Amino acid sequence: MFFVGALSLLLLQSTNAQRHDADLMSFVTLRIVVARMLTPPVVFLDQLPEVRALKWEITHHDLTRAAPGYWFVAPYGQISPEEPTKKYQQYQVGPYIYDSDGMLIWAGAPLYDNRNVFDFRPVTNIDGETHLSFIVNWDIDYSNKGHGVVLDKNYKVEKDVNMLLDVHDFNMHEFNVLPGGKSALACTYREQEVNLADFDRPEEMGWVVSGGFVEMDLETNEILAQWDSLDKIPLHESVLVGQSDAPAGQPGWDYVHINAVDKNEAGDYIISMRFTDTIYGISGEDGRIMWRLGGRESDFEMDFTFSKQHDVKFVSSNGTHHVISFLNNASFEQSNEENLSSALFVELDTTAMTARVVRRVNRPDSGLTRLRGSVQLLPNDNVFVGWSEWGYQSEHAPNGDLLTTARFASERYSTYRAYKGEFVGRPTSPPDVVASVYGTRNDDTTTLIHVSWNGATDIARWNFYARAHAQGSSILIGHAEKHDFETMYILDGYMDWITAEAIDKDGKVLGTSQVIRSEVPQNWKAVGFTGSTMGPTPDDPAVIAAIDKSNTHPSSSGAKAEDQASTGSSGSSSAYADAKEVAKAVNQAYQVVRNVGALLVLILLVCIVAGIVVGVRFITNRRKTRSYQHVPAEEGMPVEAIPLRSQGPE
Numbered sequence: 201m202f203f204v205g206a207l208s209l210l211l212l213q214s215t216n217a218q219r220h221d222a223d224l225m226s227f228v229t230l231r232i233v234v235a236r237m238l239t240p241p242v243v244f245l246d247q248l249p250e251v252r253a254l255k256w257e258i259t260h261h262d263l264t265r266a267a268p269g270y271w272f273v274a275p276y277g278q279i280s281p282e283e284p285t286k287k288y289q290q291y292q293v294g295p296y297i298y299d300s301d302g303m304l305i306w307a308g309a310p311l312y313d314n315r316n317v318f319d320f321r322p323v324t325n326i327d328g329e330t331h332l333s334f335i336v337n338w339d340i341d342y343s344n345k346g347h348g349v350v351l352d353k354n355y356k357v358e359k360d361v362n363m364l365l366d367v368h369d370f371n372m373h374e375f376n377v378l379p380g381g382k383s384a385l386a387c388t389y390r391e392q393e394v395n396l397a398d399f400d401r402p403e404e405m406g407w408v409v410s411g412g413f414v415e416m417d418l419e420t421n422e423i424l425a426q427w428d429s430l431d432k433i434p435l436h437e438s439v440l441v442g443q444s445d446a447p448a449g450q451p452g453w454d455y456v457h458i459n460a461v462d463k464n465e466a467g468d469y470i471i472s473m474r475f476t477d478t479i480y481g482i483s484g485e486d487g488r489i490m491w492r493l494g495g496r497e498s499d500f501e502m503d504f505t506f507s508k509q510h511d512v513k514f515v516s517s518n519g520t521h522h523v524i525s526f527l528n529n530a531s532f533e534q535s536n537e538e539n540l541s542s543a544l545f546v547e548l549d550t551t552a553m554t555a556r557v558v559r560r561v562n563r564p565d566s567g568l569t570r571l572r573g574s575v576q577l578l579p580n581d582n583v584f585v586g587w588s589e590w591g592y593q594s595e596h597a598p599n600g601d602l603l604t605t606a607r608f609a610s611e612r613y614s615t616y617r618a619y620k621g622e623f624v625g626r627p628t629s630p631p632d633v634v635a636s637v638y639g640t641r642n643d644d645t646t647t648l649i650h651v652s653w654n655g656a657t658d659i660a661r662w663n664f665y666a667r668a669h670a671q672g673s674s675i676l677i678g679h680a681e682k683h684d685f686e687t688m689y690i691l692d693g694y695m696d697w698i699t700a701e702a703i704d705k706d707g708k709v710l711g712t713s714q715v716i717r718s719e720v721p722q723n724w725k726a727v728g729f730t731g732s733t734m735g736p737t738p739d740d741p742a743v744i745a746a747i748d749k750s751n752t753h754p755s756s757s758g759a760k761a762e763d764q765a766s767t768g769s770s771g772s773s774s775a776y777a778d779a780k781e782v783a784k785a786v787n788q789a790y791q792v793v794r795n796v797g798a799l800l801v802l803i804l805l806v807c808i809v810a811g812i813v814v815g816v817r818f819i820t821n822r823r824k825t826r827s828y829q830h831v832p833a834e835e836g837m838p839v840e841a842i843p844l845r846s847q848g849p850e
C-alpha cells in the first residue's frame with residue numbers, strides 16, 4: 201500500500217511541475233528522486249538539486265564565420281537576493297555555459313545554492329588556460345557582502361575575495377581580473393553627505409551615492425588602490441539631478457552610477473559613469489581625471505555621441521592613443537536620446553584630443569538596451585554583444601555582417617553581461633548516470649540509460665558498460681554520439697551495474713562514471729509484469745554483446761534514440777528504426793505506470809482520509825513545485841537602482 205502512495209506522489213509531483221516551465225530544460229541525470237521505505241513504513245522523497253537550465257531561441261545567419269567558443273551567461277530573475285521563505289528552489293539562476301546551439305555545457309547554479317551571480321566570464325589573461333570569474337550576490341541576511349570568485353577548469357575555486365570596504369555590497373557590475381591574475385577591479389557605491397555648493401546652495405547638505413572603484417589583491421584580499429567620485433566629479437556633471445532638485449536623504453542621489461572599470465598597461469584606469477554620460481580616464485599615479493569623453497564637459501573633438509554607456513574596456517592602449525569599446529545604450533529607464541542601441545569602438549588620441557568611431561554595431565532588432573549590456577571583441581575580430589534583457593545577444597563579423605542572434609526562450613530572465621570564448625572544462629566529479637529497467641515479460645525487458653557530465657567539454661561520444669553481477673567484468677554494451685547535454689541510450693535486456701565512459705573526438709577517455717545499479721519498478725506486477733513477482737533478473741551483458749557481434753539482433757545494441765528526433769548521424773537506418781521501436785516500448789511502459797498511478801491517486805486519497813500518514817513531505821514537495829511559477833521580477837522598480845545603492849539590509 202505504501203509504495204502506492206509513493207508512486208502517486210511522484211506522479212502528482214511530476215505533472216504539477218510541468219505546467220509553467222516549457223522554457224526550461226529538464227534532465228533525468230540532474231533530477232534524481234529517491235523513494236525509500238523504512239520500517240515502520242514511512243515514505244520519504246529525497247530530492248537532490250533539480251537543474252532547470254534556460255532554453256534558447258537562436259538564429260544563425262552564418263555559423264561558418266562565427267568565432268569558436270561557448271556562451272557564458274548568468275541569468276537572474278531579480279537582482280536582490282530572495283528571502284529564504286520565498287527562495288527559488290529550482291536551479292535556473294547563476295553561472296551557465298552553453299554552446300552556440302544553445303546546448304547546455306555547465307549549470308553552475310548548485311555551486312552557490314541558487315544564488316545570483318553577475319559578470320560571469322571566461323578569463324584568458326592569467327596563464328595559458330581559460331579560467332572563469334564572477335561576482336556572487338550578497339546574502340539576504342547580510343552575513344556576506346558578496347564576493348568575487350575565480351574558478352579553474354576543474355570548477356574549483358582558485359580565488360575568492362570579499363569586499364572589505366565600508367560599502368553595502370560587492371557591486372554587481374564588474375569583476376575584472378587583470379593580466380597575470382594577481383589583482384582585479386571592482387566598482388564601489390558609497391552613501392555620502394555633501395554640501396550642495398556646486399548647485400549654488402552652499403548652505404544646504406544632501407546625500408549622494410558616489411561611484412568609485414577598487415583594485416583588490418586576489419591573494420591577500422588587500423585593497424591596492426581605490427578611487428571615489430565624491431571629490432573628483434562635481435554634481436553638475438550629472439544628467440540625473442538638477443540644480444534646483446530638493447536635497448535627498450539616504451541613500452541619496454545616484455548621481456554618477458559607475459558601471460565599468462578597466463586598466464591599461466600604462467597603469468591608468470578608464471571608468472564609465474552612466475549618469476554623467478561620460479567615460480573618464482583616471483591617472484594610475486595620482487587618481488586625477490586625465491580626460492573626459494562625452495557628457496557635459498567632454499575634452500574631445502568627437503564625431504559621434506553616446507549616452508548611458510556600459511562595459512567600457514580598453515581594446516588597445518599605449519598611454520596616449522587608445523581604442524576603447526563600450527555599449528552605447530543611448531537610453532535608460534525614463535528616456536532615450538537615440539532610436540537604437542549600439543556597440544561602439546572608438547579611437548582616442550589624447551594628444552590631439554580627438555575621438556573617432558572606428559566600428560559601430562547596431563542592435564540587430566533595432567531595439568534599445570535600456571539597462572545593462574556588454575561588448576566583447578573576439579580573437580577573430582568578430583564582435584559579441586550582450587544586449588542583456590532576456591539574454592538577447594548577437595555576434596557580428598568584422599565587415600558588420602550579422603552572424604548570430606539569440607535570446608532566452610524565457611522572458612522571466614536577463615543576464616547582466618554575456619561573453620563568448622573558448623574553454624576546456626574538466627570537472628572533478630564523475631559523469632552522472634541513471635538507468636532504469638522496464639518490461640512485461642522475462643524475455644522482453646528494456647534498459648534505459650541517461651548520462652551527462654556537468655561542465656565537461658569535448659565529449660564526442662559515450663561508451664556504456666554493464667556487468668552480470670557486482671564483481672563481474674565490465675562489458676561494452678553500446679555507445680552513443682553526444683548531441684546534447686544529456687544522452688539517452690536504450691537497449692534490449694536487463695542491464696545492471698552500469699558505467700558510462702566519456703570519449704573525446706580522438707578516442708581518448710575523458711572520464712568514467714561510478715558503477716550504478718539500474719532502477720526497477722518497486723512492484724513489477726503493478727507495472728504489468730507477467731512473470732514472477734520478484735521481477736526479471738539482470739542479463740549477462742556478455743551474452744547480449746555476443747549476440748550483437750553476430751549481427752542477428754541489430755536493435756540490441758549500438759542503436760541510438762535521443763529525446764529529439766535523431767539527426768541520423770550514426771547507425772544504419774534500420775538500427776535507428778529498431779531503436780525507435782524500443783523507445784516506443786519504453787514509452788508504453790511509462791504510460792502503464794502513469795495509468796496505474798492515476799488509479800492509485802484514488803487509493804492514496806482513501807489512505808489520507810483514513811488518517812494514515814503517508815508521505816510526510818508531500819507538502820514540502822508541493823511548495824517546491826509551486827515555486828516554478830514564482831519567478832520574481834522587480835516590478836515597477838528601476839532595476840539597476842535596487843542593490844546598487846548602499847542601503848542597509850532591508
Ligand SMILES: *[C@@H]1O[C@H](CO)[C@@H](O)[C@H](O)[C@H]1NC(C)=O
Binds near residue numbers: 518519521
Ligand atoms: C601610440 O600610438 C600612436 C598611434 O599608433 C603613435 O602615434 C604614438 O607614437 C604611440 N605612442 C607611444 C608612446 O608609443
Ligand SMILES: *[C@@H]1O[C@H](CO)[C@@H](O)[C@H](O)[C@H]1NC(C)=O
Binds near residue numbers: 537538539
Ligand atoms: C527615430 O525614429 C523616428 C521614427 O522612426 C525618426 O523620425 C527620428 O528621426 C529618429 N531619431 C533619431 C535620433 O534617429
Ligand SMILES: CC(=O)N[C@H]1CO[C@H](CO)[C@@H](O)[C@@H]1O
Binds near residue numbers: 505
Ligand atoms: C546618437 C546618440 O548618441 N544620441 C544621443 C546620445 O546621448 C547624448 C547625450 O545624452 C545625446 O545628446 C545624443 O543625441
